[in-house]
Amino acid sequence: MNKKLTGLLAMGLLALAGCEGDDGSVGPAGATGAAGPAGPAGVPLVVTRTDVVTTNANIAYASYSDSWVLAIELQGKIDDLVAAPSQETFDAAKDAWLAVNEPYGQTEVYRFRVGPIDALLPDGSLGVEGDGPEGAINAWPLGEALVDYVATAVDGDEGSDSGNPPTGVTGNIISDTTFTLSKANIRDNNELDDDERNLTTGFHVIEFLLWGQDLNADLSGTGTRDATGGQRPFSDYQTGASCTSGIGTSSASVICERRGQYLQLAAEILVEDLKTLVDAWNPNGTGNHYANFVAGGDVSLAKILEGMGRLGFGELAGERMNIALLTNSQEDEHSCFSDNTHRDIVTNAQGIVNSYFGEYTRIDGSTVDGAGIDDLLISEGFTETANAFRAALETTMIRISTIDDMAKAGMPFDTQIQLGINEPNIAGSIQALSAQTDILETVISDLDVTVGDLRQDTEEEI
Amino acid sequence: MIRLAATVLIGSTLLIGSCSQRDATGPLPAPGGAWTLAWGATSHTLVQPTPTMDRETELRFWTGFAMFRDPWVKAPSSTTARDGLGPLFSARSCQSCHAGAGRGDSLLNDPDTPAMAFKLADVDDIHSRFGDQLQTRAIYDVTGVGKRLSGFYPGEPRPSVKVETLELDDTDIVLNRVHASVPDIPAYAISPRVAPGLVGLGLLEAIPQSRLEALEDPDDANSDGITGRVHWVGEGEARAAGRFGWKAPHPTVAAQTADAFRNDIGITSVYNPVETCAPQQQRCHDQRSGNGPQGDHEIGGILFDTAVEFTASLAVPEARRATAKVRRGQRVFEDLACAACHTPSHDIVVAGEQTTIWPYTDLLLHDMGPLLADGIAQGDATGGEWRTPPLWSLGLQQQLNPETGFLHDGRAATIQEAVLWHGGEAATAAARFKSLSKAEQDALAAFVLAL
Structure with a gap:
């Protein structure tokens, strides 16, 4: 709009x-x-606050629904791969994984605000942060050694100390044939009392099972970083004598069968979990989160703004970019197996843009186009703030596009961070996100959306 | 000085009413002084940077938050900066116990909560078998080439929880407490400790050591029955006043953070380079570490520093509305001489700026009597001693997590219960509390929860 x-x-x-x-x-x-x-x-x-909140909820529905639809496609491609492993079916599954992350990345602006992704309970109501399916869908970092074979070293880091086995680490859920592969067992991961039991599920587990560890040119994990992602061969899914666990390492057929089975179950779990979010945001629902959120007035507006701020500065600048930069840790990036981190950054930032303008382009090319925060600011007379934030978003998006372009031109994010702490594209993007956050604070104060509910009298609670 | 004043003021409400800091109409003082957080557009978390922070520092704050929030994973993993979980651990992340930087669940409400550390007494050969804290979980056991995987490496046992009820004379409040027990370990040797709220730790660190020494009265020279003493930690140049932890064994936020990383998550750092495996736990020793390529620790220097900076700069939110009931509770607080230990305010200097903070603690060790004693000596602190915990933001912490409870093990569901558990040096105050009307008791609780 x-x-x-x-x-x-x-x-x-x-x-x-x-x-x-x-x-x-x-x-x-x-x-x-x-x-x-x-x-x-x-x-x-003239747009009202409820208009803005409604459009925000509509975009939530559309972007989660797009993710769900593409996850079903991914599941189909994975079934094809397991049924007939070939370079073609393997690549098709990888492409489907990349495709679903395009809309999913744009949903992350709905995090950090106690929405369904962070707090949805099985009965459809909202609990507290951590109750929702986020951990199951997008858990990161991933302890991949728990799932499948890993190399002795990644990026030169052997992590060994005295008494450790010097060669490859082989024990894991896929190789442990006593571990019955089922959705319930994978979800539960056998951990009682655990608050984060789903580290065996989600996008990054599927990513690891499709790409494998990113071990660079010499495959030892200690060589020079290169422009490729992980090196898993499709023969990791071939059964019979062709079965491998990594390039040139032949393996018992049962391992490849189990790997395929695990991958299929992980895809099925992902589809199920995404569906819970689609249901929570279904605009036809009664008593679901969509209905409550749209009726939420300023509290909902505050949540929108909080999600935009936390994702843009805390998460994207503070965590996803700054830690990788500070530690020069090759794989301390969000999509470390597929080297797709540049798209994570762009789609996350795009989610903030979507929330501001009240616009979202669906995977079929149609648009959700309603009331944006920009419209609200103008309606309420804060035209300068509206324009300042628009300009800040434009700066952020164009600066972040340099990371995306460099990656598409052959230098992925993990290699870009090697250019040093002052690498201008990443440092410039972080700086733009900082400036954007400054103006977002003006937006919040102009719209005067403080949530004072914690300040209420304590008398009733005693 | 405040301690003395409070003693003199016992029973003298008229005099109290005339004091300048007890303006019955104004708001309660800003707990964090100039660094107090005003109410913002959020209501579900205490993870907020101090308001004066510049953007560059705030970027580091959020980077530190990632280290606080994200789960650690088993080594080796591709995310080399974030691996090294366990082998033995109680939780995967700081966040899973200190949700939203607040308090963990009480065992009474949630017997399986991860937000409980089970400290062990050094009796029999318990420390050599288990270390000084029970580790209730462990990583998946990967024993290497040619060896069969045998499932999850068995962690140390999780204690079962038994509730004991105490009925007191002269009050209808029923007190509950938990006993944690494990086969082979006597119940008296296990002390459950709840994960505390984390706001304002950097401000407590800034209280001058001389101030804490001035508050000390180990020989009860003023005969008020209160004998607070500094928990001195370290020797020679390194000798410093302990401030953090339930018995104040740590003088700095960095030392406390490093202790939690190692004992709760199994992450080694420059402060604590050795894993928690007890000497005879060979399979624990056999697991791979998450050390970096340069022999760095599992949480390396830069990231450890950001985690410490984050922890030290969590803002203290404003106090809540000072209603008439809150003001009445404040008078009760003063009448009972609660301030003899819960010292209301301290003058500090942070970043070159002087301000007054209102944490309501003296950071000193006090004997709290047999009902609170856990029998576990820690450093110089005895089994019956506890450090006065700060009272700021307690009400918010409870509102953010209604499953939590007060006192070191979360046994008290209400402030009223918490006061009644006080013994030892606080026995007189607790006895006087019991003799108050219910309205006065409730007012005291309202005051504490408003801070």
């Missing part, structure tokens, strides 16, 4: 400049033609 609105606003300003105030009487043919309809003098467009 922003483009249309900007157009209207520009017309309004012109009218103001020409007539010293819009009297609402000038029609399309100018002052000499027939009088046009009366306008809301000086206010180009």
Whole structure:
């Protein structure tokens, strides 16, 4: 909606400049033609807070639903791979994984605000942060040694100390034939009393099972970083004598069978978990999160703004970029097996843009286009703030695109961070996210959406 | 000085009413002084940076938050900066016990909560068999080439929990407490400790050591029955006042953070380079470490520093509304001389700026009597001594996590219960509390929860 609105606003300003105030009487043919309809003098467009909250909920539905649909496609490609392993079916599964992450990355702006992704309980109500399916869907970092074979060293890090086995580490859920592979067992991971029991599920487990560890050119894990992701061969899914566990390491057929079975179950679990979010945001639902959120007024608006701030600064700048940069840790990046981190960064930042403008482009090319925070700011008279945040987002997106472009040109994020702490594209992107956060604070204070509910009297609670 | 004043003021409400800091209409003082957090657009977490922080520092704050929030994983993993979990551990992340930087669940509400550390007494040969803390979980056992995987490496046993009920004379409040027991370990040797809230730790670290020494009164020279003493830690140059932990064994936020990384998550650092495996736990010793390529520790220097900075700079939120009931509770607080240990305020200097903070603690060790004693000596602290915990933000911590409880093991569901558990040096105050009307007792609780 922003483009249309900007157009209207520009017309309004012109009218103001020409007539010293819009009297609402000038029609399309100018002052000499027939009088046009009366306008809301000086206010180009009116949207309410509930409009903004509703559009935000609509985009949540659309982006989770897109992710769910593409996850079902991924599941189908994985079934094809396991049924007939070949380079072609293997690549098709990888492409499907990359595809589902495009809309999913844009949903992450719905995190950090005690929404369904972080707090959804099985009965459809919201609990506290940590109760939701986020851990099962997108748990990271991943202790991949628990799932499948790993190399003795990754990026030169052997992690060994006295008494450790010097060669490959082989014991894991896939190789442990006493571990019955089932959805329930994978979900539960046999850990009682555990608050994060789902580290065996989600996007990054599937990513690891499709790409394998990113071991660079010499496959030893100690060589120079290169431009490729993980090196898992499709023969890891071939049964019979062709079965491998890594390039050139033949393996018992049962291991490849179990690996395929695990991958299929992980895809099935992912589809199930995404569906719970689609249901929570279903606009036809009654009493579901969508209905409650739309009715939530300023509390919902505050959540939108909080999610935008936490994702942009705390998560994207503070964690996903700054830690990788600070530690120069090759694989301390979000999608470390597929080397898809550049897309994670872009799609996360795009999610913030979507929330601001109230616009989202669906995977079929159609759009959800409603009331944005920009419209609300203009409606309430904060035109300068509206434009400042628009400009800040533009700066962020163009700076982040340099990381994306470099990766597409052959230098993935894990190699870009090697350029040093002052690598201009990453440092510049972090700086843009910081500046964006400054202006977001102005947005919050202009719209005056403080949540004071914790400050209430304590008397009733005693 | 405040301690003395409070003693003199016992029973003298008129005099109290005239004191300048007890303006009956104004708000309660800002707990964190100039670093107090105003109410913002969030209501579900205490993870908020101090408001004066510049963006560059705040970036490090959020980087530290990632180390606080994200689960550690088993080594080796591709995310080399975040591996090294266990082999023995109690939780995978800081966040899983200190949710939203607040308090963990009480065993009474949630017997399986991960947010409980089970400390062990050094009796019989318990320390050589288990170390000084029970580790209730362990990583998947990977024993290497040619060896069969045998499932999850058995952690140390998780204690079963038994509730004991105490009925007191002169009050209808029923007190519950938990006993944790494990086969082979006598119940008296196990002390459950709940994960405390984390706000304002950097401000407590900034209280001058001379101030703590001035508050000491080990020989009860003023005959008020209170004998607080500094928990001195370290020798010679390194000798410093302990401030953090339930018995104040750690003088700095860094030392406390390193202790939690090692004892709760199994992550080694420059402070604590050795894993928690007890001498005879050979399979534990055989597991791979998550040390970095340069022989760095499992949490390396830069990331450890950001985690410490994060922990030290969690902002203290404003106090809640000072209603008439809260003001009445404040008078009760003063009447009972609670401030003799829960010292209301301290002057500190942070980042070159002077301010007054209101944590309501003297950070000193006090004998709290047999009902609270856990029998576990820690450093110089005896089995009956506890460090006065700060009271700021307790009400918020309870509101954020209704499953939590007060006191070191979360046994008290209400402030009223917590006061009644006080014994030893606080026995007089607790006895006087018992003689108050219910309205006065409730007012005291309202005051404490408003801080």
